[in-house]
Amino acid sequence: MISAGLAGLAFADGWPGRAQLPALAAAVATGVVIAGCTVVDGTGVHHSQTVIGYIAWLFLCQGPVLPLPALARRGRPLFAQLKPVCGIGLTGGAVSSLAYGLAIWAQAHGDLATVAALRETSILIAALIATLLFRERSGRLRLTAGAAVLAGIAVLELAHP
Incomplete structure (x- = not known):
């Protein structure tokens, strides 16, 4: 139910045309990477001795590596660009x-599939921001899709008391 609601939100403005296919492919690839990371994180945190230790090792191993591509591309001017x-x-x-x-932490203390589904419902917040701040029209389909996501969350809560 959550997945159907999220798909409804994604395609509320209609099926993408040829011009949007690269963006759709990028979105699908991003979803696959997020799903893979979720499985790796869920498995890793369940096998680690502490949640804090798992998180600390992730940050310690990834933190110094992540800025390297930007530094390689921009060199010394990067520091001046970052200052402001x-x-x-x-x-x-x-x-x-x-x-x-x-x-x-939630993955360590809950069912991985449930946590993953709930984590992706942040799209509801994005839709709310789009409606309230950017004055995008919500329309009947977006409201129905949002209601489906909320109903799916309620079903998950009822199924896992």
């Missing part, structure tokens, strides 16, 4: 790390 946005970047990174840590 350093504060907002660090704040965004901290919030993102906290959100990721909470998702890993």
Whole structure:
């Protein structure tokens, strides 16, 4: 039910045309990578001794490596380019790390499929932001799809008390 609702939200404006196929392919590839990461994280955190330890090792191993492509592409000017946005970047990174840590914690303490489905419902928040802040029309199909997602969440909650 959640998946059908999310698909309804994604295709609320109609089926993509030829011009949108590259974006659709990128979205599908992103979904496959997210699904793979979710399975790896869920398996990893269940096999680790502590949730905090798992998260710390992930950040320790990935953190120093992730900036390398940007540094390789832009070189020394990268530091000057980052300086004006350093504060907002660090704040965004901290919030993102906290959100990721909470998702890993949830995977360690709950059913992986349920946590993964609930995690992807953030698209409802994106749809709400699009409607309230960017004045996009929600329409009947988007409201129905959003209701399907919420109903799916309720079913999950009832199935796993």
